[in-house]
Amino acid sequence: MVKEFWNHSACGEHLYMIGEDLKSQFNNQLEERYRLEPMILEFVDFPHWKQKQVLEIGVGLGADHQLFASNGALLYGCDLTERAIIYTKQRLELFHLHSNLEVADANQLPYQNDIFELVYSWGVIHHSPGIELSIKEIHRVLKPGGMGKVMIYQKYSIVGFMLWIRYALFSGRPWLSMNEIYSRHMESPGTKAYTIKQAKKLFGNFSEVQIKTCLSHGDLLTSKAGQRHEGVLLSVARMIHPRWFIKKCLSGNGIFMLITVKK
Numbered sequence: 001m002v003k004e005f006w007n008h009s010a011c012g013e014h015l016y017m018i019g020e021d022l023k024s025q026f027n028n029q030l031e032e033r034y035r036l037e038p039m040i041l042e043f044v045d046f047p048h049w050k051q052k053q054v055l056e057i058g059v060g061l062g063a064d065h066q067l068f069a070s071n072g073a074l075l076y077g078c079d080l081t082e083r084a085i086i087y088t089k090q091r092l093e094l095f096h097l098h099s100n101l102e103v104a105d106a107n108q109l110p111y112q113n114d115i116f117e118l119v120y121s122w123g124v125i126h127h128s129p130g131i132e133l134s135i136k137e138i139h140r141v142l143k144p145g146g147m148g149k150v151m152i153y154q155k156y157s158i159v160g161f162m163l164w165i166r167y168a169l170f171s172g173r174p175w176l177s178m179n180e181i182y183s184r185h186m187e188s189p190g191t192k193a194y195t196i197k198q199a200k201k202l203f204g205n206f207s208e209v210q211i212k213t214c215l216s217h218g219d220l221l222t223s224k225a226g227q228r229h230e231g232v233l234l235s236v237a238r239m240i241h242p243r244w245f246i247k248k249c250l251s252g253n254g255i256f257m258l259i260t261v262k263k
């Protein structure tokens with residue numbers, strides 16, 4: 001089901017692939033991505049990975065992959081879907097860049113042990129039916145001393161609360177748990193979200209684990225929502241959303257959980 005969902009439309013495809021030709025569509029998507037998610041640039045520090053063995057899991061439309069490639073990383077990338085791999089191959093070809101791309105599941109990576117200096121994955125492994133397995137695989141393919149940089153969703157986030165209000169409270173089913181809400185209404189079916197404590201435990205086999213959270217454009221409703229949400233309620237919510245209050249008092253409740261680990 002996860003594969004069907006993302007094969008139907010890649011992440012952000014119908015919202016941001018706008019333009020007359022493929023190159024301008026990729027340029028537009030890239031620009032929007034770092035306007036909306038500038039924290040990626042600081043989190044990853046793309047120039048740092050020049051001439052280093054890097055794997056990206058879940059490349060999607062390939063914007064981050066393009067930045068790794070243009071900064072000279074020795075690059076590998078995979079995604080569960082053919083659609084994402086085709087898009088990313090087309091993107092790199094158009095910009096005369098190189099990577100070793102293939103369709104693969106994070107739960108069963110087709111790479112040898114101990115080969116990457118960085119494994120990067122943004123918003124991917126929480127879709128995987130067995131996140132523990134994906135994390136085990138990340139650990140396996142990293143060199144000793146190698147780093148993992150992973151974004152997964154934080155459970156008690158503003159996005160989560162908004163989805164709960166919409167799909168539990170306003171739908172007359174206030175007994176629905178946050179886990180059920182993420183699983184049914186956040187992107188591909190079965191999506192999960194975690195507390196910081198749970199994330200620390202999940203990555204417990206690494207020698208160092210640093211976790212920070214940040215507010216996203218989704219928490220602040222400053223973008224078009226994901227591919228599943230639109231309508232009058234959302235338009236009203238955008239108008240009355242207390243952004244100043246969220247930034248001041250709930251800045252720890254962003255949906256993005258940025259995890260940096262060392263093997």
Ligand SMILES: C[S@@+](CC[C@H](N)C(=O)[O-])C[C@H]1O[C@@H](n2cnc3c(N)ncnc32)[C@H](O)[C@@H]1O
Pocket residue numbers: 002006007010011057058059060061062078079080081084104105106107121122123124125127128129187
């Ligand atoms: C929300 S999108 C994120 C894509 C990209 N990282 C980005 O930030 O735009 C999730 C991506 O993860 C991929 N994906 C989901 N489960 C996966 C798995 N088990 N292994 C590899 N990729 C997976 C999907 O096909 C999709 O391209």
